[in-house]
Amino acid sequence: MSTATEFQAKTRTGRIADFVDQRVGGSTMVKEFGRKIFPDHWSFMFGEVALYTFVILLISGTFLTFFFDPSMAETHYAGSYNPLRGVEMSVAYASSLDISFDVRGGLFMRQVHHWSALLFVASVSVHMLRVFFTGAFRKPRELNWVVGGVLLILSLAAGFTGYSLPDDLLSGNGLRIIDGVVKALPLVGTYISAFLFGGEFPGTAIIGRLYMLHIMLVPALILLMVAMHLFMVVVHKHTQYPGPGRTEDNVVGFPVGPVYAAKAGGFFFIVFGVVALISGFFTINPIWNYGPYDPSPVSAGTQPDWYIGWVDGALRLMPGMLGNFSFEWIIPFPWGANTLVLNVLLPALVPAIVLLGLMFAWPWIERWVTRDDREHHILDRPRNAPFRTAVGVAGVVFYSVMWAAASSDLVATHFLVSLNDVTYWLRALFFLGPVIGFIVTRRICLALQRKDRDIVLHGREAGIIEMSPEGGFSERHEPLDEYKRYRLVAFDSPDVVPAQPDAVGHISRAEKRRGALSRLFFEDRVAPVTPEELAEAHAHHGHAAVEGGEKAQIGH
Amino acid sequence: MKALSQRRRHPLAAAALLLIGLVATGGLYTAAGSVNEAKASTVYTASDVEEGNKLFVANCATCHGLNAEGTPNGPSLVGVGAASVDFQVGTGRMPMQMQGPQAQAKPVQFSDEQIVQLSAFVASLGAGPAVPHEEWLDTSLGNSANGGAVFRTNCAMCHNAAAAGGALTRGKFAPSLDGVSEAHIYEAMVTGPQNMPVFNDSNISPEEKRDVITFLKEIESQGSPGGAALGSLGPVSEGLFIWTAGLGIIIAFTIWLTSRSS
Numbered sequence: 001m002s003t004a005t006e007f008q009a010k011t012r013t014g015r016i017a018d019f020v021d022q023r024v025g026g027s028t029m030v031k032e033f034g035r036k037i038f039p040d041h042w043s044f045m046f047g048e049v050a051l052y053t054f055v056i057l058l059i060s061g062t063f064l065t066f067f068f069d070p071s072m073a074e075t076h077y078a079g080s081y082n083p084l085r086g087v088e089m090s091v092a093y094a095s096s097l098d099i100s101f102d103v104r105g106g107l108f109m110r111q112v113h114h115w116s117a118l119l120f121v122a123s124v125s126v127h128m129l130r131v132f133f134t135g136a137f138r139k140p141r142e143l144n145w146v147v148g149g150v151l152l153i154l155s156l157a158a159g160f161t162g163y164s165l166p167d168d169l170l171s172g173n174g175l176r177i178i179d180g181v182v183k184a185l186p187l188v189g190t191y192i193s194a195f196l197f198g199g200e201f202p203g204t205a206i207i208g209r210l211y212m213l214h215i216m217l218v219p220a221l222i223l224l225m226v227a228m229h230l231f232m233v234v235v236h237k238h239t240q241y242p243g244p245g246r247t248e249d250n251v252v253g254f255p256v257g258p259v260y261a262a263k264a265g266g267f268f269f270i271v272f273g274v275v276a277l278i279s280g281f282f283t284i285n286p287i288w289n290y291g292p293y294d295p296s297p298v299s300a301g302t303q304p305d306w307y308i309g310w311v312d313g314a315l316r317l318m319p320g321m322l323g324n325f326s327f328e329w330i331i332p333f334p335w336g337a338n339t340l341v342l343n344v345l346l347p348a349l350v351p352a353i354v355l356l357g358l359m360f361a362w363p364w365i366e367r368w369v370t371r372d373d374r375e376h377h378i379l380d381r382p383r384n385a386p387f388r389t390a391v392g393v394a395g396v397v398f399y400s401v402m403w404a405a406a407s408s409d410l411v412a413t414h415f416l417v418s419l420n421d422v423t424y425w426l427r428a429l430f431f432l433g434p435v436i437g438f439i440v441t442r443r444i445c446l447a448l449q450r451k452d453r454d455i456v457l458h459g460r461e462a463g464i465i466e467m468s469p470e471g472g473f474s475e476r477h478e479p480l481d482e483y484k485r486y487r488l489v490a491f492d493s494p495d496v497v498p499a500q501p502d503a504v505g506h507i508s509r510a511e512k513r514r515g516a517l518s519r520l521f522f523e524d525r526v527a528p529v530t531p532e533e534l535a536e537a538h539a540h541h542g543h544a545a546v547e548g549g550e551k552a553q554i555g556h
Numbered sequence: 557m558k559a560l561s562q563r564r565r566h567p568l569a570a571a572a573l574l575l576i577g578l579v580a581t582g583g584l585y586t587a588a589g590s591v592n593e594a595k596a597s598t599v600y601t602a603s604d605v606e607e608g609n610k611l612f613v614a615n616c617a618t619c620h621g622l623n624a625e626g627t628p629n630g631p632s633l634v635g636v637g638a639a640s641v642d643f644q645v646g647t648g649r650m651p652m653q654m655q656g657p658q659a660q661a662k663p664v665q666f667s668d669e670q671i672v673q674l675s676a677f678v679a680s681l682g683a684g685p686a687v688p689h690e691e692w693l694d695t696s697l698g699n700s701a702n703g704g705a706v707f708r709t710n711c712a713m714c715h716n717a718a719a720a721g722g723a724l725t726r727g728k729f730a731p732s733l734d735g736v737s738e739a740h741i742y743e744a745m746v747t748g749p750q751n752m753p754v755f756n757d758s759n760i761s762p763e764e765k766r767d768v769i770t771f772l773k774e775i776e777s778q779g780s781p782g783g784a785a786l787g788s789l790g791p792v793s794e795g796l797f798i799w800t801a802g803l804g805i806i807i808a809f810t811i812w813l814t815s816r817s818s
């Protein structure tokens with residue numbers, strides 16, 4: 001090619017940039033990535049909040065590693081916190097106290113680290129709920145949903161390993177519970193516990209081991225998964241809410257560069273600022289209050305951080321005996337009797353397996369029931385997927401009941417009710433809550449959908465009462481503009497797909513089950529208003545079917 | 557001597573021996589107990605007892621009986637000691653406001669002088685823990701680090717490691733110890749009010765009790781080094797805070813950021 005067309009940088013910086021670009025090809029990357037479109041909606045920002053709090057965790061955590069010593073060797077505290085001076089404790093606890101009281105800015109950094117950890121898991125959870133309730137996990141994003149689920153579990157692991165490091169009374173009590181759960185595993189439990197703690201609990205090894213997990217393995221896995229996660233977000237492109245001009249083949253929003261990148265960069269500092277302000281003004285995990293870990297004392301109000309609370313709550317709800325039925329079984333074996341501690345095993349494992357199992361499987365369950373193999377880039381409004389939304393709410397209620405149970409003692413003291421009653425009510429809600437949540441949510445969704453139909457067909461209530469020449473009163477309804485109407489009618493509404501015969505005309509049992517589920521999911525669906533219905537409604541002077549399809553016409 | 561040995565097979569000998577044994581152990585026990593507890597700084601006069609009796613009949617007898625012998629509505633106060641009255645009346649728990657899982661603290665109903673008189677009256681009914689001497693309440697003589705260790709082992713399981721209080725079964729609770737006076741902390745340990753167990757001087761020595769008081773007063777006066785303590789309730793209030801205030805602020809920002817563009 002002729003040299004004339006070749007790009008010649010004019011400035012010094014330009015020449016350096018060009019030099020680098022010719023060797024690493026950055027500009028194509030920036031061009032490609034910078035042209036990605038990211039739609040604007042506040043509910044899309046929780047993934048970012050998770051990402052930013054994770055970065056804050058990395059930064060503040062690095063600071064803490066400079067001063068933290070994960071040794072369980074015994075020492076006598078000689079730092080400046082008087083109520084603990086001379087007390088025997090582990091080096092790990094002493095160094096955490098030193099970070100809090102004798103390292104400049106140390107307490108602030110500890111609080112930044114812990115507050116951002118709480119915010120991190122909270123934003124991951126809200127992000128996940130957003131993805132679930134809008135149906136963003138559907139094809140082609142199922143695998144990204146799974147990667148996200150792994151991230152959720154990793155976040156819990158990161159939080160729990162970190163919570164245990166200072167070796168204070170509170171975290172030691174938490175570890176003891178974990179030890180109990182591990183030991184409750186049949187046959188292998190005691191061995192796992194012995195390997196984990198290097199002998200009998202608490203031993204002198206556990207803090208060092210958790211430290212390695214907390215600062216190396218778990219963050220590395222999270223980083224890896226986040227990279228995969230974001231890569232897939234770029235590959236799939238972001239989803240968008242329904243709206244005029246938004247289709248399954250486009251994304252309406254801002255290009256990542258420069259507007260979006262600038263906004264996102266600014267948002268990082270906003271999140272950092274909020275975390276810093278909170279950390280400056282509010283104590284978190286005041287380890288000096290709890291004292292060094294010692295297996296004998298247990299403090300009242302011993303709770304894990306919020307994201308482990310649901311497991312703690314499940315343990316609190318579980319009765320040891322039900323009438324005369326004991327959940328602790330002694331099983332005779334040729335080599336002696338082994339105990340099966342179901343009152344620990346069931347609450348510690350079953351709710352987690354149910355919730356996480358359902359979470360991972362849900363995209364496939366929905367795909368199977370709907371027999372829907374299309375790609376979905378337009379999100380559902382939660383009301384337009386009543387069954388899914390109801391299942392989600394049931395899950396949230398189930399989780400929240402266990403979550404609340406973890407603070408049953410504080411509920412009792414602060415609302416002046418009996419601890420026993422709190423436990424009984426929560427036990428009932430554990431079973432009834434999800435069912436009630438499901439039914440109520442489904443009904444609300446269906447009602448909202450009917451209301452949407454009503455608004456599309458009749459327009460919005462204007463709040464103006466008119467009197468007709470005959471003396472009748474009626475309220476004026478204002479027709480919707482096209483854009484608003486589009487949002488209310490353009491949604492995907494899967495219908496019941498009855499069990500289908502296969503090639504030879506046979507209906508398999510699995511297929512029958514699928515058909516039944518499909519009916520359960522969608523039988524009372526409210527279909528979106530069709531153009532014909534709309535035309536008819538207008539012709540009828542604003543009175544027409546509110547119910548979908550062939551259902552009853554609502555007259556005057 | 558001979559007479560005694562001859563009578564040792566008398567039918568009543570066993571009973572007499574038992575009686576002697578009981579009196580001796582009982583006496584020794586009380587003596588040992590009161591050696592520990594006879595630290596009273598107040599000496600009650602006969603008129604204190606008399607005034608106390610009048611106050612008692614007017615305010616307490618409905619539940620505790622005219623002679624403090626107890627009724628179905630309240631236990632006997634014979635032998636509970638001046639410390640118990642000083643605590644119960646001095647913290648406003650007595651006269652009790654209503655029957656319930658546990659007598660609740662409320663504004664104090666009596667003057668210091670009247671409390672002394674009531675204590676004098678109840679102390680006159682039978683030996684019991686006395687109001688502690690100043691010496692055992694002087695936090696400048698105590699060791700807060702040791703007190704903290706004693707507190708964590710003996711008290712934190714109900715009162716919480718930061719003394720913020722905690723729940724017991726069926727509506728009973730261990731209250732927060734913030735703002736409780738030195739004397740009342742001491743008296744609570746020796747008398748075991750409401751659902752609290754007694755920590756007598758062989759469980760926790762008076763020096764250790766003083767250490768505990770020193771510890772509690774020190775964490776009370778030092779405030780919270782890390783900023784607002786959120787009730788010192790631990791991870792629950794922290795979680796509640798991040799889900800409400802923390803996430804709330806973040807959501808407000810996300811709405812603000814995304815609304816600018818459209």
Ligand code: HEM
Nearest residue numbers: 044046047048050051128136144145148149151152238239
């Ligand atoms: C460390 C934790 C996580 C980080 C840093 C993270 C980050 C992100 C970011 C920045 C986005 C794009 C913006 C958005 O839609 O919010 C995203 C999208 C997504 N995330 Fe996550 N996420 C995390 C955890 C999860 C979890 C727990 C799940 C679900 C189990 C999940 C599922 C998804 C899915 C399906 C998308 C695509 C959404 C769409 O295109 O509408 N993520 N994630």
